[in-house]
Amino acid sequence: MPSSGGPPALVAQYLDYVRFEKRLAERTLALYTLDLVKLNAQAEAAGVALTDVAHHHIRRWVMQMHSQGRSGRGIALILSGWRGFYVWLGRQGLVPNNPVLDVRAPKAAKPLPKALGLDEAVAFADFENEADDPWLEARDAAMVELLYGGGLRVGELTGLDAAPSPSAKGWVDLAAGEAHVLGKGSKRRIVPIGKTSVAALEAWLALRAEGQGAEMSKAMFLGRYGTRLTATSVWQRLRRRSRLAGTATPVHPHMLRHSFASHVLQSSGDLRAVQELLGHANISTTQVYTRLDFQHLAATYDKAHPRAKASAADKK
Structure with missing residues (x-):
C-alpha cells in the first residue's frame, strides 16, 4: 500500500538511528531522507515491501536513474544511503541479505581532453x-x-x-x-x-x-x-x-x-x-x-x- 505522507515507519526508525547514534549533520540527514523516500516510492511502484527488495530491483532502479540523466556520482551517493539502510535492517534481523551489496553506479564518461581549434x-x-x-x-x-x-x-x-x-x-x-x-x-x-x-x-x-x-x-x-x-x-x-x-x-x-x-x-x-x-x-x-x-x-x-x-x- 502507498504511504500516506512522510517516510514509512522503518525509514523513520533508521533516520532516528543515524540522527542520534551517528550524529549526522542536518544537511546529510536531509539527503538521506530524500533518498530513502525515493527508495520507498520505487518499492511501492514495484509492489514490494522495503524488506522484500531484491538485488535485481536495485539494479533496475539504478538503470532507470541513469537513463533519466542522473550522474554516476549522484547515483553512487544514493546507493550509499540505501546500502547503509539495509545494513541497519540486517542488524535488526529484518532482511536476510543486503540487496544493494555489489551494486555500483555507472562510471562517469571521461571528459574529453581540451584542444584548441x-x-x-x-x-x-x-x-x-x-x-x-x-x-x-x-x-x-x-x-x-x-x-x-x-x-x-x-x-x-x-x-x-x-x-x-x-x-x-x-x-x-x-x-x-x-x-x-x-x-x-x-x-x-x-x-x-x-x-x-x-x-x-x-x-x-x-x-x-x-x-x-x-x-x-x-x-x-x-x-x-x-x-x-x-x-x-x-x-x-x-x-x-x-x-x-x-x-x-x-x-x-x-x-x-x-x-x-x-x-x-x-x-x-x-x-x-x-x-x-x-x-x-x-x-x-x-x-x-x-x-x-x-x-x-x-x-x-x-x-x-x-x-x-x-x-x-x-x-x-
Missing part, C-alpha cells in the same frame, strides 16, 4: 611577443613548437638535453628533424618535427648560450640562472603567453599535445600513426581523439549543412 592553435604557435626579452621569447617559441609541432609531454620537453649523450633522457636531431624522447614507462620514441619547429629551435640555440650558467647545463630549456626548466615554469610561461596572444582559453602544455593529436587525426584519419606519435601503449588511449574529431565534424555540419540549419530553425 586548428586556426587558434596555429595563431598561438605563430604569436611573437616583441615586447619580451629576445632570449625568453626565443625559448618560449621553441617550447610551443615542440609541444604543438611534436605532441611532446611536458616532462619529455623538460627532459631534453641540448646535445645527445649516453646519459641524456632526450635530445633533438635538427639535421634529421627528429626529437628523441623518453616517455612514460621509460619508453623511448622518435618524434618527427617540422621545418618550423627546427627553425625555432635553431633560433633558440643561437641565443641559449647567453643565459647565465648555460655553459654548465646540459638542458635544452633553461631558466635565467642556468637550471633546467621545470614543468611548473613551462605551465606558467604558456599561460602568460596565451594571455598576451589573446587566446580564448588559457593554454597549458597538455592542451597543445591534445591539439597536435586532434589535428593530425583530422587530417590523416590514421589512428595508429597518432598512437605511435604520442607514445601511447594502448590504442584505446588514443581513441579519445576520435571523439574530439567527431565533435569537430558535428560542429562543422551544424554550421554548414542546409538541413542542419533547417532543423535548428524548426526547433524555434
